[in-house]
Amino acid sequence: MFVRTESLPQTSQQHLTVRVHTPIGSAVALWHGDPREADGRHLIEWTVDEDIHWGQNTRAAPSDEPELRQEGDRVIMSGSLHLTGDATAYLQMGHWSVLFDLVPPVPSGLEGSWVQISVESQSVSLHPYQT
Numbered sequence: 030m031f032v033r034t035e036s037l038p039q040t041s042q043q044h045l046t047v048r049v050h051t052p053i054g055s056a057v058a059l060w061h062g063d064p065r066e067a068d069g070r071h072l073i074e075w076t077v078d079e080d081i082h083w084g085q086n087t088r089a090a091p092s093d094e095p096e097l098r099q100e101g102d103r104v105i106m107s108g109s110l111h112l113t114g115d116a117t118a119y120l121q122m123g124h125w126s127v128l129f130d131l132v133p134p135v136p137s138g139l140e141g142s143w144v145q146i147s148v149e150s151q152s153v154s155l156h157p158y159q160t
Contacts, residue, residue, distance in 0.1 A: 030075075030125035034060065034155065036067040049073075049155055053123050054097035056104040057150045062157040071157040078152040080130040081110075081118060083139075090143040095122040104153050107145045120146060 034047040037057065045060040047067050058075075060067050081087045090096075096107040108122035112131075118139075119126040129146070 031070060031072055032155070033070050034067055034073075036060070036064075044154070046150075047155065049097075051097055051123075053095045056097050056099045056153070058104065058153040058155050059151065061154050066157070071155075074156045074158060075125070075127045076154045076156065077127055077129060077148055078154070079148040080132045081135075081146060082132045083135055086148060087144055087146045090145040093143045096145075097122065099150070100147070102150050103147050104150050105145060105147050107143065110139055110142055110144045112140050120144070 030051065033050040035050075037046045037048055039046060045064050045067050046057060047060045048055055049058050062071070079086065090107045092107075094107065096105070098105045106120055106122060106127065108120040108126075110118055110120055112118045112135075116131050116133075117128060118131055119128050
């Protein structure tokens with residue numbers, strides 16, 4: 030997915046923090062690319078280091094529209110959930126997806142349902158790549 034990133038004032042953390050702007054919203058994430066290229070337009074891959082815990086950080090989405098937004102220190106992602114059958118799932122958010130691990134129990138009937146996942150900003154990473 031092509032996104033626009035802008036570097037943010039840094040604290041004493043290992044990775045650079047950026048605000049990522051997408052067609053469905055913006056949020057803060059860790060930048061895992063060249064720090065000199067943190068401001069710009071990039072083709073990126075997303076990783077999230079938090080698992081889906083139904084009823085804790087995941088619930089039914091209020092609408093059937095993909096969304097990305099920031100709420101305090103949390104990133105909110107809304108999309109269509111697709112189970113892969115091996116304790117993993119991916120969240121389809123428009124034209125891009127994010128892979129997650131699942132923590133049981135997972136309610137039946139989730140396949141293809143619209144969900145909202147709330148994770149710590151520090152668990153969301155952007156990895157730029159070249160085509």
